[in-house]
Amino acid sequence: MPKTAGIILIGNEILSGKIIDANAAYLCRELRELGVEVRRVVVIPDDVALIAEEVAAFSKAFDLVFTSGGVGPTHDDVTIEGVARAMGVPVVRHPELVTLLERYYRETLTEAALRMAEIPEGAELVVAGDLRFPNVAMRNVYVLPGVPEIFRRKFDAMRERFRDAPIHLKNVFVRIGEGTLADYLNALLGSFPLLAVGSYPEFSNPEYRVKVTLESRDRGYLEQALADFLGRLPGDAVVKVT
Amino acid sequence: MPKTAGIILIGNEILSGKIIDANAAYLCRELRELGVEVRRVVVIPDDVALIAEEVAAFSKAFDLVFTSGGVGPTHDDVTIEGVARAMGVPVVRHPELVTLLERYYRETLTEAALRMAEIPEGAELVVAGDLRFPNVAMRNVYVLPGVPEIFRRKFDAMRERFRDAPIHLKNVFVRIGEGTLADYLNALLGSFPLLAVGSYPEFSNPEYRVKVTLESRDRGYLEQALADFLGRLPGDAVVKVT
Numbered sequence: 001m002p003k004t005a006g007i008i009l010i011g012n013e014i015l016s017g018k019i020i021d022a023n024a025a026y027l028c029r030e031l032r033e034l035g036v037e038v039r040r041v042v043v044i045p046d047d048v049a050l051i052a053e054e055v056a057a058f059s060k061a062f063d064l065v066f067t068s069g070g071v072g073p074t075h076d077d078v079t080i081e082g083v084a085r086a087m088g089v090p091v092v093r094h095p096e097l098v099t100l101l102e103r104y105y106r107e108t109l110t111e112a113a114l115r116m117a118e119i120p121e122g123a124e125l126v127v128a129g130d131l132r133f134p135n136v137a138m139r140n141v142y143v144l145p146g147v148p149e150i151f152r153r154k155f156d157a158m159r160e161r162f163r164d165a166p167i168h169l170k171n172v173f174v175r176i177g178e179g180t181l182a183d184y185l186n187a188l189l190g191s192f193p194l195l196a197v198g199s200y201p202e203f204s205n206p207e208y209r210v211k212v213t214l215e216s217r218d219r220g221y222l223e224q225a226l227a228d229f230l231g232r233l234p235g236d237a238v239v240k241v242t
Numbered sequence: 243m244p245k246t247a248g249i250i251l252i253g254n255e256i257l258s259g260k261i262i263d264a265n266a267a268y269l270c271r272e273l274r275e276l277g278v279e280v281r282r283v284v285v286i287p288d289d290v291a292l293i294a295e296e297v298a299a300f301s302k303a304f305d306l307v308f309t310s311g312g313v314g315p316t317h318d319d320v321t322i323e324g325v326a327r328a329m330g331v332p333v334v335r336h337p338e339l340v341t342l343l344e345r346y347y348r349e350t351l352t353e354a355a356l357r358m359a360e361i362p363e364g365a366e367l368v369v370a371g372d373l374r375f376p377n378v379a380m381r382n383v384y385v386l387p388g389v390p391e392i393f394r395r396k397f398d399a400m401r402e403r404f405r406d407a408p409i410h411l412k413n414v415f416v417r418i419g420e421g422t423l424a425d426y427l428n429a430l431l432g433s434f435p436l437l438a439v440g441s442y443p444e445f446s447n448p449e450y451r452v453k454v455t456l457e458s459r460d461r462g463y464l465e466q467a468l469a470d471f472l473g474r475l476p477g478d479a480v481v482k483v484t
Contacts, residue, residue: 009283012438012440013440013442013455014270014283015270015279015280015281015282015283016270016274016279016280016457017267017270017271017272017273017274017275017280018440018442018455019442020267021267024285025259025262025263028256028257028258028259029259030259031259032258032259033259037257037258038257038258038259039257039287040257040284040285040286041251041256041257041284041285042282042283042284042285043266043282043283043284044282045281072420072441072443073420073421073424074420074423074424074427074441075424075427075428075431075439075441076439076440076441105421108421108422109421110421110422110424110425112420112421112422112424112425113420113421113424115424147443147445149445149446150445167258178314178315178316178354178355179315179347179350179351179352179354179355180350180352180354181316181354182315182316182317182352182354182355182357183352183354185316185317186317189317196254197317197318198254198255198260198318199314199316199317199318200255200260200261201314201389203389203391203392204391213255213260215258
């Protein structure tokens, strides 16, 4: 079974339209490239009970879970507490993280900043790449911060641990509309029921009208399906295949 | 009670990182401006059962629900079917929509394209603004297409029907870090427990270190809270208030 993943974005600022999230799109693309199938993304408020509920459900439903946001020293940073509650464990202060914070802040270290040394009891500290501060993983749940530059640096440092068999993709660009195309897609899926097929119209593109995507983990199956599809389409319908 | 909303994005292409959604961010910002509080956003695959489950849950939990994507003539356009199943009604072909499609496609109208005349039985056709094709609303669920230009045009045409009392916002930009700021925020929330307070660090901004947002539907309460907060902060901490 290929690996599946879910992404939980935590932050009132996303729901209220103050900031535009960039982390989900980044993670969807990166995980796909790694062969991991993202099945669900959710955006929820900075609320311990909601975070706990969502993390518990995602952790059961998917092989990998990533959270983004709600990590830091202020009152609205409650992700660690939510993850701990989801797993039924207390929040504890990790001595190694305390040492790192002491070294970083020196005499300006406050009690509030020490919240960043807190983890769900039993969580793993993932030391990877050139990270100064390790990542926190509680069972299959990876806790990442919301700030995009840091989110990416922290994910990139450990990305290879998530790699699975690749998902192969072919794009067929056609100059016929979706109304006409639909029958060809149905015929294709009749012959290749395991194929993942997408159909994306482009209303303002002069070159083609629809991009059709064919995907499979089995390269041979994909090649056969592509040949079948190209054989069925009217000769002048295909603009290009990539 | 102020209006709440949930947003359901439907599309494998978002989860697989092929396209970056722009509709959720747009809707979060617009709804906020209208005084509507978005409580949850979810991205799910083009799967009838999942859509039905999510739409049923959102429709119960929130005053307004918006779906984006999965509307069209091809095999992966199953949103209408999902919404119908969520509400326990069949999908029916609406004569008025058939007429509109006949007028638009003329002799090129296919059986597949006629799927765009299908609605959940009992759904409302929302005729608004200069829309050529009406919006579909099933109880509190508004079904919108995924293509951003069309999504916006269709939402904008009916946006005024969602307006509620405004949410007032003040931004305080400070040059102290979150570790120090946390105590001031906790004190503020101690005195003004109904205030919504956000704290957003900016690591690469030379002008300030954290943007603090104070929000309330009650303008007087917000003004009092702002005065209290500014009175507590060290005099040189505040960069600006907007």
